[in-house]
Every structure is written in C-alpha cells, then in structure tokens.
Amino acid sequence: MFTRKKIDAIYRGEIIGKEIIFLESATSTNDVAMSIGRQRKDPEGIVVIAEEQSQGRGRLGREWISPPGVNLYFTVLLRPPFPPREAPVFTLAAAASVVSAIRDYAGIRAGIKWPNDILIGKKKAGGILLEMKAHEGKIELLLIGIGLNVNMPLSGFPDDLRPLSTSLGIEGGKPIDRAGLLCRILEEMEASYNILLTGDKRTLINQWLRLNFTIGNKVKVQNQDRVITGIAENINDRGELLLKLPDGTIETLNSGDVTILKNS
Template sequence: MPQSIRDEILAVLLDRQPNYLSGEELSHKVGVSRAAIWKHMEELRAGGYEIEAKPRSGYRLVYRPDRVAPEEIYSHLQTKRFGREIQYQNHTPSTQIIAHQWAKEDAPEGAVVIADEQGDGKGRLGRVWHSPPRTGIWMSLILRPPIALQSASHLTILTSVGIKRGIERVTGLDIQIKWPNDLLIVGKKVCGVLTEIRGEQDCIHYAIIGIGMNVNTKKQDFPKEILDIATSLTIELGGDIHRATLIAAVLEELEECYERYLQEGFQTIQQEWESSAYKMNQMITVRTPQGNHTGILKGLYDTGALKLQVDQGTIAIYSAEIDIEKY
C-alpha cells in the first residue's frame, strides 16, 4: 500500500532523528510544497507527535506517542505483503469482526486490522480477552492460504512461532509456546492466538488470525482472577516497549514463517515449534471434551495434533486445554 504524504514525512523525520531537517530538504524528499509540509506537520502534532520547528534549521521530531496507527507501523515495516494494508481503529468491539467483513470484501492477503482498544475481545472457545486501552497489541491478520481445510491447524502453529520470534527479537525475553494457541513467559500467558476459518472441505476461502498480546500492561491493569496466570512484556522486561516497532517485527517474522511453510511444508515449522514447546518431554494433563488424559508431551503430528505418550502408547489430541496454573 503506498504511503501517504504524512507517513513519508514521519518516516524521514524518524530516520533523521534527533537531528534537524530543513523544510526545503523535506519538501524535496517527499515531493510536495513547503506549505503542504507545514499542513502535514500540524496534523502530526494533532496526533500527539511533538515536532520542533527552528528558523534556519528546520524540523526535528522530539517525541513520538506510543500509537499503533499505520503511519507508525509503516515506518518500521520491512515486509512484502503482511501489514501493507492496515485498517486502524482507536476503539472497536473486536478486530476479528472487522477483519471478517474486510475479507468478504476481497481484502488482500496480509491485510491487518488493528485497534488501540477492544471492547469485546475474544479468545479461544468464546472466552473474553482482556484488552486495556493503549497497552497491548490487538490485531487480526487476513490470510488466503492455498491449503486444504484439514491443514488449518498449521496456521495457528506457524503464527505462534512467528510471534515468538518477533517478541524475542525486540525484547530478548525467552518465550515458550503452549499448545494449541498460547505464548508464555515463565509459565504465564503473555499472548493468545485465535484462528477462524471460512472455507469448504477442499479449500480455505480465508483465515483470520487474531493476536492478543499484553505489551505495556501493568499489574494493576489485570483483573485479580488472572494475575497468577497472566503477565505482560513490560512486567517481565521492567520497561515499556514501543508497540509499533514490535508489531512490525512480528509481521516480518510471521511473513517469513508463512512463506517458508507454503514453500517447504509443515516439517520445519513443526521442528521450530517443538524446540520451544511448553512442557516438552514432561508429564502433563490435557482436558478434552471426551475426558482427561495424562502423559508425556512428545511434540506434534504432521496434522498439527498434539502427540501425547500415555501408558497404552502414543495418542493424538486434536482439541484440548493444558492448565498452566497446575504446572
């Protein structure tokens, strides 16, 4: 998606930060008049950016707010498709709802819906996802994978691997993946993935990958009932993180995982997932609709099902929960 003039101005200011850039040079770089530059500067200031203007020196970016608006993300993004088209909402009930509608209207693969606040964020099995305003990453990615419907679980797995890579790249924190859709730090949930599919038996029309991540969420922001099982990057890191930078890193890693999966198949993604799996080769209890199973987690089957070693042998678990508070 072509950058707007405002996006281009912001990208140039970010690149030149903390130095000044003359109005003439800025006008030349983005191809608009100096009067137009002034107008866009005022728009940026209205959006919370502090831009200093000094006679005979030019403009300088002094402060940038922690926003997840497109102009912030584009200035960091190095992808071919993922995140190249973004719908941004300051507040929405759920990014999933908007993404489904956009996908039905032929949104391109890699398009993203992102919000600063969700009023009705959802997790797996209809659970509520706590989404405090301007603290986390709440976004939905539209995919159109050329794969069979029975391979849809691969999408959640490769998404978890990509998110893990992105978080570790930006923060240096050690992230573990808990099957089927959670990312953990020291046993506490920091991110969840919700994959929703529309398709038929032989193909997927589109997939919506919902990502909810606790980034700058403070302890006091969490409901008391989940304090023992949830955490955030800022709690574990001891400092706030620029969310747009993190979003760009996650989208870049996700695109690489997705392209590799389409070209090489599931095996390499599977191996990377298993190397980061929570409780790998340890005893766990999983809760399924048919009852509980206790055994040793041995990894994944090619289908994406969990491989559990029990007394009778190795069994495949297709839908289950692992209670992190028990381990």
C-alpha cells in the same frame, strides 16, 4: 498510543502487511477482519490493528481483556492455497513467529504452550485465535488473531487472572515499543508464510519445537468432556499433540486446554 507516524512505519511485506487498517476501537479485530475479508476481492495479507477491543475473545469464546494504549491486538488475513485440514499449522507458525519476535526484539525468553498460548515462565502473556471460512474443501479466508500483553501493568488484570497472567513490560522491567514489536512480528509471520507456501511444514514445526514449553512435560489436557493426563511426546505434521498415556499408548489430540504439571 499509536500515532499516524508509527502506523505508517509499520512493516509492509510482499504479502503480510501490504495494507494496514488501524482502528481506535473495535469489537474484536477478528470480527472486523472477517467483514473486510467477505467484502474484498483479494484480502490476502491485510492486517487489522485496534488500539482497544470492546469484545476481545480467545479460544472457546473466552474474554480477552483489551484496554487501550498498552497491548497489541491485531488480525492477519490470509487466503492460503491449502485444504481446511491444514489450517492448524498456521497456529503453530503464528505462535513461533510471535515468540521469535519477543525473544529478538525484547530479549525476553517467551515460549509456547500447545496449542496457542504465549508464556513467560508459567504465566500467559498472549494467545493466538485462528478462525476460518471454508467452502468445498478450500480455505476461503483464514484469520490469525493475536493478542499480546505488552505494557499491561499487573493492576490491569482482573484479580482472578493476576496469578496466571503477565506482560512483557512486567517481565522485562521496562516499557516495550509496541509498534516496533509489531513490525518484528509481522516480519516473522511473512517469512513463515513464505516457507509454508513452498510446502515445507517441517521447518516451521521444528522451529515451534525449539520454542515450545510443552513437549517433554507431564500435562493434563481438558479435551471436551474428558480430562487426560500423560507425557506430551511430540506434535505431528498437522500440529496435533501426541500424548503418551500411563499405559504407554499414544493418543492424538487436535484441541484441548493444557496444564503443565511438571518438567520431565
């Protein structure tokens, strides 16, 4: 479990982590963060961490299994000086930060599946949930919610998710210090945010490309009521997926559920 000593030692950057709010339990860290963001005059950089979530969720409102004492559930609040159309790049930056931290701290070769999944091999170990409050063409509050299966045993997953899910502890064969890993992730996120503030999106997109498991593969994309199959060619500067269809045309996708069919 997180102790007060471990919480006090969590990374505090110039922006991200300037204030750490720890909760034994929350509905979801994004819910708490949104409430805090609406109340605070300057919520930029606040990090909300929960030991467990009673209503953890991923994209499209899907349930995120969030038992106590084994995983990481946290949300970073930002107020970036960007228009709402630029928000998706923060998903890319957060995913790259998480994967870089896992590789460096835990020595496990994690990767990214577009747009927001953290994979180890073909199994999901974590995800990013981006939520935003905007007004008059400006981002008023950006929530970067991160759920990461750290020391979850296989028995902790529902039966239907066991073939598709994993944790760092399962893959590495030993427990991972959650507080230490969290510190490393926040350090990476601070560095990425500072790069974005200079306007240098290309550096972060290149980092994402180095760490991704999607580009170059044949994929199936569930996009609203459509299912599209093609080769994941690239992403653009807005973080959208460029999918090469069988007839050679390129379709640009800003969302969707990707299934990797085979390596090219």
